[in-house]
Amino acid sequence: MVRRVAVVGAGSSGLACIKICLDEGLEPVCFESSDDIGGLWKFKESLEPERTSIYRSLVANTSKEMMCFSDFPMPAHFPNFLHNSMLQQYFRLYAEHFDLLRYIHFQTTVKSVAQRPDFPQTGQWDVVTINKDGEEKEHIFDAVMVCSGHYTHPFLPVSDFPGHETFSGRCFHSWEYKDPDSCKGKRVLVVGIGNSGGDIAVEISRFADKTFFSTRQGTWVIGRMSSSGLPLDMIAITRLNSILMFLLPKTLVNWTAERALNHRYDHTLYALKPKHRLMDKRPLINDDLPGRILIGKLVMKPSLREFKGSAVVFEDGTVEENIAAVIFCTGYIANFPFLPPVLCGGPRGEFTLYKRVFPPSLQQPTLAVLGLFQTKGPIMPIVEMQARWAVRVFKGLSRLPKKEKMLSIIEAERKRNMKSYPCPRQAALQVDYIPYLDFMAKEVGVRPNLMRLLLRDPGLWVKVFLGPCTPYQYRLSGPGQWAGARQAILSQWERVTQPFRTRAVPEPQTGRFTLYSVWLIALAGSVMTAVLLSKSEMMPVMQSAALLLDRCRIFLRDVGFTSEGL
Numbered sequence: 001m002v003r004r005v006a007v008v009g010a011g012s013s014g015l016a017c018i019k020i021c022l023d024e025g026l027e028p029v030c031f032e033s034s035d036d037i038g039g040l041w042k043f044k045e046s047l048e049p050e051r052t053s054i055y056r057s058l059v060a061n062t063s064k065e066m067m068c069f070s071d072f073p074m075p076a077h078f079p080n081f082l083h084n085s086m087l088q089q090y091f092r093l094y095a096e097h098f099d100l101l102r103y104i105h106f107q108t109t110v111k112s113v114a115q116r117p118d119f120p121q122t123g124q125w126d127v128v129t130i131n132k133d134g135e136e137k138e139h140i141f142d143a144v145m146v147c148s149g150h151y152t153h154p155f156l157p158v159s160d161f162p163g164h165e166t167f168s169g170r171c172f173h174s175w176e177y178k179d180p181d182s183c184k185g186k187r188v189l190v191v192g193i194g195n196s197g198g199d200i201a202v203e204i205s206r207f208a209d210k211t212f213f214s215t216r217q218g219t220w221v222i223g224r225m226s227s228s229g230l231p232l233d234m235i236a237i238t239r240l241n242s243i244l245m246f247l248l249p250k251t252l253v254n255w256t257a258e259r260a261l262n263h264r265y266d267h268t269l270y271a272l273k274p275k276h277r278l279m280d281k282r283p284l285i286n287d288d289l290p291g292r293i294l295i296g297k298l299v300m301k302p303s304l305r306e307f308k309g310s311a312v313v314f315e316d317g318t319v320e321e322n323i324a325a326v327i328f329c330t331g332y333i334a335n336f337p338f339l340p341p342v343l344c345g346g347p348r349g350e351f352t353l354y355k356r357v358f359p360p361s362l363q364q365p366t367l368a369v370l371g372l373f374q375t376k377g378p379i380m381p382i383v384e385m386q387a388r389w390a391v392r393v394f395k396g397l398s399r400l401p402k403k404e405k406m407l408s409i410i411e412a413e414r415k416r417n418m419k420s421y422p423c424p425r426q427a428a429l430q431v432d433y434i435p436y437l438d439f440m441a442k443e444v445g446v447r448p449n450l451m452r453l454l455l456r457d458p459g460l461w462v463k464v465f466l467g468p469c470t471p472y473q474y475r476l477s478g479p480g481q482w483a484g485a486r487q488a489i490l491s492q493w494e495r496v497t498q499p500f501r502t503r504a505v506p507e508p509q510t511g512r513f514t515l516y517s518v519w520l521i522a523l524a525g526s527v528m529t530a531v532l533l534s535k536s537e538m539m540p541v542m543q544s545a546a547l548l549l550d551r552c553r554i555f556l557r558d559v560g561f562t563s564e565g566l
């Protein structure tokens with residue numbers, strides 16, 4: 001019988017695990033090496049080795065309604081995209097509301113987690129912790145939830161570049177970056193076009209004399225904002241879209257979405273365009289990057305080749321002199337020093353985990369890794385669902401397949417991802433947002449039943465199927481059902497609009513509903529046509545159909561249609 005569960009880390013993932021263990025009648029004991037909750041989102045002025053570190057201006061790239069815990073909506077007055085300090089405030093509210101703090105041992109680091117000699121029978125673990133006075137303590141646990149995060153060990157490839165030893169400027173990782181102050185009036189190079197790279201390059205470009213932004217591959221850039229200024233993730237992550245993505249020819253989806261993006265600013269003109277198609281990889285989320293390029297403060301560059309004194313040389317042979325600093329936004333390496341090494345390394349250096357959670361080699365499934373994945377959507381609702389699933393598995397209420405089956409599923413999924421992410425370590429991390437959530441929800445027994453919903457509560461069905469896939473959907477029924485879930489879904493757009501209501505404005509036009517129906521009918525028609533037509537040969541026909549549809553959308557938007565109210 002599983003009873004006591006060790007939770008390693010009290011970031012957002014650890015907090016969710018404590019709450020879910022309590023829901024399921026288990027006894028969580030959480031160890032947190034720092035002196036506070038929040039993990040990554042707890043901003044600190046100083047750097048501490050082996051700890052996450054964020055820059056002062058970091059704002060979430062996923063919106064509040066999409067990234068909240070499923071039974072704890074964010075306060076209505078919070079802005080839609082939260083500064084790190086407000087997200088930290090939300091975690092505090094969550095921890096206080098569910099009384100989670102008393103299960104956390106702060107300033108206590110987990111040093112090792114190892115199977116007990118009788119593990120094949122009991123599934124128990126020996127956990128060694130060390131507190132701030134250096135005192136070691138041994139504990140026995142029935143299960144372990146690893147929530148230690150994967151942004152602690154910066155990957156800094158400086159030595160890959162010839163001439164780095166004699167470079168006169170400063171080289172450092174984005175992990176060390178807090179503020180743009182030190183870049184005032186200087187010429188700065190930012191290397192690596194991830195979300196942090198984008199944020200940091202844009203921020204520095206407001207202070208520096210000139211900022212160069214080097215990228216090997218280029219990227220598609222999307223904003224936080226969709227049409228009408230609504231949060232893009234709420235418009236994009238819907239069950240309808242998820243089905244369309246599956247049914248429609250992939251090239252058509254790519255083509256239409258790329259066209260819409262290039263309509264705002266041409267990725268070729270702005271020297272951003274990558275080789276890959278838009279839907280192949282996670283795009284960069286940044287609202288300000290094109291504007292900085294437009295005014296010439298930020299200059300896109302190809303791969304860095306070498307350093308030369310105070311200059312940097314790029315792959316295309318161009319040289320930029322007098323570079324005072326180079327900031328490498330080249331990501332992190334996940335590592336779990338406290339876990340038995342056999343669990344950590346796959347054949348190609350990737351962490352082999354069944355459905356990103358369970359090491360397949362254990363005789364008893366009593367260890368779960370949470371938050372070790374990447375997706376085109378918010379992390380927290382997925383971690384919460386991972387925890388709900390893991391706890392069911394610990395208790396034997398949900399079963400994992402045989403080891404060989406798990407290994408073959410892992411391999412198949414990795415192979416599929418390799419098309420978009422050629423690096424095996426990256427490939428192993430990717431999951432599709434709604435399909436992955438639904439898979440786990442099915443295991444837990446909380447996947448929304450759309451058929452039943454349509455018959456019993458059509459109003460709610462419209463919101464669940466056509467509207468954003470907000471986490472509350474997974475609290476409508478089944479284990480862990482929350483009585484407030486229906487209301488949370490019905491009121492989600494109110495919480496989106498509330499922070500904007502800071503000044504009275506004349507009433508908006510009416511007549512939206514009819515326009516909306518026209519749009520839906522047009523959409524349904526074209527989907528059916530696209531599905532009926534053969535996928536490759538009819539490409540030109542479908543492209544014109546998409547074009548027509550796009551025109552129709554722009555027309556509707558121009559005459560006052562918005563998708564608000566969904």
Ligand SMILES: Cc1cc2nc3c(=O)[nH]c(=O)nc-3n(C[C@H](O)[C@H](O)[C@H](O)COP(=O)(O)OP(=O)(O)OC[C@H]3O[C@@H](n4cnc5c(N)ncnc54)[C@H](O)[C@@H]3O)c2cc1C
Binds near residue numbers: 149
């Ligand atoms: C720059 C940046 C921006 C991001 N923006 C978003 C976003 O907008 N939306 C989104 O959904 N996701 C975002 N993410 C992803 C982010 O990782 C998750 O949102 C989330 O913070 C992960 O939480 P976590 O609890 O898993 O890990 P962390 O927040 O890293 O917490 C891990 C905790 O474990 C503790 N710990 C580690 N090792 C030990 C040990 N051995 N013993 C005891 N304690 C230990 C640490 O001290 C820490 O408190 C972003 C990530 C980065 C790097």
Ligand SMILES: *[C@@H]1O[C@H](CO)[C@@H](O)[C@H](O)[C@H]1NC(C)=O
Binds near residue numbers: 249250251253
């Ligand atoms: C995008 O287009 C590429 C190339 O046409 C294709 O290989 C890929 O599968 C498409 N991806 C999606 C999700 O549409």
Ligand SMILES: *[C@@H]1O[C@H](CO)[C@@H](O)[C@H](O)[C@H]1NC(C)=O
Binds near residue numbers: 374
């Ligand atoms: C938000 O930024 C983080 C950090 O770069 C990244 O890991 C995550 O995938 C981003 N989220 C989305 C939806 O792109």
